[in-house]
Amino acid sequence: MSRWAIDGVEPLEAVSPASEEQLSRVVARANEDGTAVFPRGGGTRIDLGGAPSRPGVVIDMTGIDRVVAHNYADLTATFQAGVTMRHVSETLSRHGQFLAIDPPLPGRATIGGTLAAGMSGPLKWHFGHPRDTVIGMKVVQPDGQITKSGGQVVKNVSGYDMSRLHVGGLGSLGIILEASFKLTPVPMYEKTLLAAYRCVEDVQAAALGIFNSHVMPLAMTVFDASTAHRIGIETDNGQWHLAVRLGGRSRTLDRQVDDVTSICDQADARELESIQGRSAEQLWKSIRDFGWDNEDAPLLAMHVSALPADLSKIVSTVENMHTSDLHSSIVAQPGFGSADIFWHAGSPASVGAIRESPLPSWISRFQTTITQIGGSAVVHRCPPESKTDIDVWGGDPPGIDTMRRLKKQYDPNNIMNPGRFVGGI
């Protein structure tokens, strides 16, 4: 299978345009021929979505990778879609700034792919969904025309905010060509606190205590013993960890550390350590990339969205559906209301067992259970052969009729990523 295959579907062709004009022509031609088009960034999330409903042209966006502008004095920047997240960080850090979008594998993940997939990492706890940092966008429409919306200023209500169609839209309505962002200054000092807890109830109490305090961490992540073990943190079985990333000027940081320490202690932390510098960076990198690195890749990954205080409900859903062939690991953002859950094969022998067992129905049951607690569960990775029997998006979301009409309006020939997005769009 070639590196361009998606869910086992080989492309008719893979093209790597080097300019906007070339890209526009490729898309326009595909539209005239009714050929499907599959935009691709670094491929880190190419598993997201349903299997393509027909083969088509894979458009490799990594050649369109110019840093258009870093207006550092304005705290804004514009990047072409193919710029990698690492290149984004390196560019911005020269002037002490960063973009508050931190998906896994930044060396490969592109800014365009990251936005299309609606991905972020631990930083979304503080900075919200990636769409909240976008201030302007250029898009290649399915007919090849290039259109823009928004601008390069931080406050703007001129015309409809068209970027909303494309962030998290999985390339279903067009290809993100260029995006402008508001940026954040790097905090003067940073510290990370890592606390260990006996049970999920304790760790949830600590996390919600921080959520409801005056402290505003940059990131706050909870993970289970299995995750800790896999990212190299020594831990006892059943133990949970809470990592809190804090930043600010010196006295502000001290105060935050004091407050978080006392909240963690009140919730009965068994251990509490303060980390900074390279070891803190390493910890956050491990948390961010966990489950996405090809070494130790899980068989199944799901992203659960729920209410801020719902962590223990999610965890008990995972525990209730435990099977001996699948080992779960949980990385969650209580306070934001999301969790990534990864299932590794229990043993080499169980890989075969799982593939033969009714995995699709198990996935569907998990999705239903999450829906019953008011959440949603989207499959981010699973064996391609399972995709025919499940809806990776967990069913049609509210608004699906409008989404279908949008698809019809903007992509009447249904060439953009056909079959991959919600409701088979």
Added chain:
Amino acid sequence: MNLEDAVQQLKAIVGDEYVIHRPEDLIVFEYDGSVDRGLPTLVVLPDTTEQVSECVKIAAKYGLPVVARGAGTGLSGGAVAGQGGIVLALTRMTRIIEVDVENRVAIVEPGVVNLELTEYVSQYGLYYAPDPSSQRACTIGGNVAENSGGPHCLAYGVTTNHVIGLEVVYADGSVEWVGGRRREYPGIDLRGIIIGSEGTLAMVTKIAVRLLRQPESVKTLLAVFKELDQASAAVSGIIGAGIVPAALEMMDDICIEAAEPAVNAGYPEGAGAVLLVEVDGLAEAVEEEVAAVEEVCGLYDPLEIRTATDPVAREKLWAGRKGVLGALGRLAPNYLLVDGTVPRTRLVEVLSRIKDISRRTGYPIANLLHAGDGNLHPSILFDERKPGDTEAILKIGGEILELCVEVGGVLSGEHGIGLEKQEYMPLMFTDADMEAMARLRPSFATDSMFNPGKIFPTGSSSAELSQTAAIQRAGPGAYI
């Protein structure tokens, strides 16, 4: 069409007293915060989602446009029925349906006044962040339509960053939630498309908002400079130093001249510009940030710097800024308020070019700005009664907008396009850009039913309408 039939059916839905159809009563609903005029055919005040849905169905049946209206404080004619039809006034729908303290989410009806929500949730130590200057009067529903900002959106973001779900009524009367109580939902972000769509895509009947914890400490700093350039340079200096205060506001000498006698702000002799900076958060963060702001301001020879932490003293520092628009009435009977945003680094240049325009044309232009996010509100002073004045100042307004776009800025920072700026859209957008935007309407199956004739340029016939739309009446009750 038999209008009498429509009136009877609408009365059956909402009750006799909530359908307004006598011409003398309709006049009240003819304009909003701008002086755009447009007489609605009918005004209907529904009380529930079901009633809104039924009213929309009646409107569709009789081919009447539907214009949603909150408190009518909007500044771009968004709530004006430019083509007649039904104005759906949502001011009876004022229930705070639920406050989920644990998850910090509230669900409210569109007619809830912005400040009332914050006051209501203050019992839990929470608040709703977007704070348009009209927050004592404007409704959350109107904020959603215009994606409203406010002085404190610099640090906390605008409406779309805080509204996480909407219950909407589509043009066929169907009801649906887009988004909800959670921060993430699979699928296209319809919520984000509807927010800021100026009532053109759907009627909003319930709103789920995120609430923030009230800051532990707030400190306001007022810095007075001799020259406008020094104040603008201080703004760039603050942002450039990596400080993002909660609010960063600025006024020029004309504003000072108007505000001083009106509110006794006590600005020093020779004051040419005032900068107002507010920082909130942890007590330590506030002290450290304000010290850093003070240091930056100090580089630009301030005449005076004052700070305050207690609410009464802070309110005093804000008094000049908050009272300025009303006070402009002392200088001239009318003003044209322009709303554009430019990159923050271009403020010095843009303000100096606006001064040039003022000198060249002879019309005084007062500058007040949400400087931190580059959002300008140049206000051109004039007298509507003088022949030729109105035409002249409209031309100047257009020139300022062109200037904003020329330096990489935009047509509207926070007031919306509405009727006021639709003719300027081609300055920023190509035909292809606008066509892509316009296709949202058929996607929501509301080609011309919801708030028709807004946002996009309509050619010569609308030119006259958009001109009257642009004139603001000076005096109390005006907000930015």
